[in-house]
Amino acid sequence: MSPKRIVLRFGTDISVKPIVYRLVKDYDLVVNIVKADVNPQKEGTMILEVTGDQSEDGLNYLRNLGVSVQNLTQEIVRNDEKCVMCGACTGVCPTGALYMERPSMEVRFDGDQCVFCQLCVKVCPMWAMEVRL
Amino acid sequence: MSVEKTYAEINTKIKAGKAIVVTAEELITLVEEKGLTKAAQEVDVVTTGTFAPMCSSGAFLSFGHTKPRMKMQKVWLNGVAAYTGIAAVDAYIGATEMHEDDPLNSNYPGEFRYGGGHVIADLVARKPVKLKALAYGTDCYPRRNLETTITLDDINEAILFNPRNAYQNYNCAVNLTDRTIYTYMGMIKPHMGNANYSTAGQLSPLLKDPHFKTIGVGTKIFLGGGIGYVAWNGTQHFPSMIDVEGKELGSAGGTLAVTGDLKQMSPRWLVGTSYLGYGATLSVGIGIPIPILNKEIARYAAKKDEELFAPVVDYGEAYPSFTPGNLGYVSYADLKSGKITVNGKEISTAPLSSMPRAREIAATLKGWILKGEFQLTEPVKTLPSPADGFTAHSIKED
Numbered sequence A: 001m002s003p004k005r006i007v008l009r010f011g012t013d014i015s016v017k018p019i020v021y022r023l024v025k026d027y028d029l030v031v032n033i034v035k036a037d038v039n040p041q042k043e044g045t046m047i048l049e050v051t052g053d054q055s056e057d058g059l060n061y062l063r064n065l066g067v068s069v070q071n072l073t074q075e076i077v078r079n080d081e082k083c084v085m086c087g088a089c090t091g092v093c094p095t096g097a098l099y100m101e102r103p104s105m106e107v108r109f110d111g112d113q114c115v116f117c118q119l120c121v122k123v124c125p126m127w128a129m130e131v132r133l
Numbered sequence B: 001m002s003v004e005k006t007y008a009e010i011n012t013k014i015k016a017g018k019a020i021v022v023t024a025e026e027l028i029t030l031v032e033e034k035g036l037t038k039a040a041q042e043v044d045v046v047t048t049g050t051f052a053p054m055c056s057s058g059a060f061l062s063f064g065h066t067k068p069r070m071k072m073q074k075v076w077l078n079g080v081a082a083y084t085g086i087a088a089v090d091a092y093i094g095a096t097e098m099h100e101d102d103p104l105n106s107n108y109p110g111e112f113r114y115g116g117g118h119v120i121a122d123l124v125a126r127k128p129v130k131l132k133a134l135a136y137g138t139d140c141y142p143r144r145n146l147e148t149t150i151t152l153d154d155i156n157e158a159i160l161f162n163p164r165n166a167y168q169n170y171n172c173a174v175n176l177t178d179r180t181i182y183t184y185m186g187m188i189k190p191h192m193g194n195a196n197y198s199t200a201g202q203l204s205p206l207l208k209d210p211h212f213k214t215i216g217v218g219t220k221i222f223l224g225g226g227i228g229y230v231a232w233n234g235t236q237h238f239p240s241m242i243d244v245e246g247k248e249l250g251s252a253g254g255t256l257a258v259t260g261d262l263k264q265m266s267p268r269w270l271v272g273t274s275y276l277g278y279g280a281t282l283s284v285g286i287g288i289p290i291p292i293l294n295k296e297i298a299r300y301a302a303k304k305d306e307e308l309f310a311p312v313v314d315y316g317e318a319y320p321s322f323t324p325g326n327l328g329y330v331s332y333a334d335l336k337s338g339k340i341t342v343n344g345k346e347i348s349t350a351p352l353s354s355m356p357r358a359r360e361i362a363a364t365l366k367g368w369i370l371k372g373e374f375q376l377t378e379p380v381k382t383l384p385s386p387a388d389g390f391t392a393h394s395i396k397e398d
């Protein structure tokens, strides 16, 4: 069975709950944490690879807790032809995947830090951030 | 030793390939190394640059006549209305006009995908653009409708004419309310969650000549990748100098009306722009040369980010309700560092104005002057300066 890649987004109330432990213990899932940004002060995100027969039940358990669960079949890319390096996206990107290099003030995109929230896709004034399937 | 140079002397040196031209950032370094007097003696021209969304932009288009003739009364370009109450086949396409079928903010925050700024960008990129026109018909202009496709090269004239560009300085926007807001300063999170600003700081043209000693009517500039001219002061031109804790600051102040032949401009420097929840506009690249006629001009041109300040303004409540005042001033050095402190809170900052593009403009203009292709023009009329004390009025309602 191939693993399912998912993105979780949750509020500060969830940050303190042992949700990964529950997926493993109660739903018998193999969980690989690809990336986690959990901070009790702000919205948390996690990218997981989950394998197991009860994976849908496990994900429903998360949804019932109020966690947003999104399948990760997409990728965010920057269209370098369109990007003018203004920096507007760096103010909204929650993980620092889009960031300014100083002192050149050039805007860099580190896809490994991206959690696919798509905020930049909406906010970029030049439509330079694209969702690729 | 005093420094006095004339436009004619500087142009003679440019023609001979002997002029010393530096960008505003290079001038800062030079002044730090050699002092102001020496730098002012050596340098002939300082180049500036800015690339940012600039509302109050648009283009006059003269399409050429149809057969039979037509006096156009309504015109659309790719579905975006242009104003044609000027003459039979002339129209003005404004940057912020939206496509006829745009849902605007009915599905808040709206996306504003295609507007007049995008039409201008498509024209300058030599893309085919759909022209639709309606008319009521006259004896001399009988035709009543037209649907065709044009390109920039097909039409007779295309004149970029931007009534207000190159804002001297601008607010740094924050949001004191408890909901996210969508503005022309971008998306601003509640409780001062982020701060956006939109000026190139030490490269910004009008911050480097705040008293309008050299930039005036007729000044030849880099506009949209080609050559343009300052046509007049911009609308809402209210230059002033303010005193903040003993520091002399240029306030939001001055603006320029600029114009040039769209046909020689480039899509790299005129880019259609959309702001989520706000609207569409055009990003424009502008670069202005400043002749170093004397030491005072050099002193202003050498101002650095540490000495240039932006007011911090609440766009949640104060700005929309037109309540005067601000939350203090922050330097461009702080803004560019990525963090400012307002009311004791540390806030991360993001620009809307591209520094790499501003640098590219200043460097391009420098290259043109060094090659002797671009000479300086003395203004035929100076623009109102802070000494003239112009102030803004708001609309009187009955």
Ligand code: SF4
Binding pocket: A078, A082, A083, A084, A085, A086, A087, A088, A089, A090, A098, A107, A123, A124, A125, A126, A127, A128, A129
């Ligand atoms: S907002 Fe868009 S154009 Fe500006 S730096 Fe980010 S990706 Fe590039």
Ligand code: SF4
Binding pocket: A076, A092, A093, A094, A095, A096, A097, A098, A113, A114, A115, A116, A117, A118, A119, A120, A121, A129
């Ligand atoms: S989708 Fe965009 S805003 Fe969201 S994390 Fe990725 S790069 Fe940042």
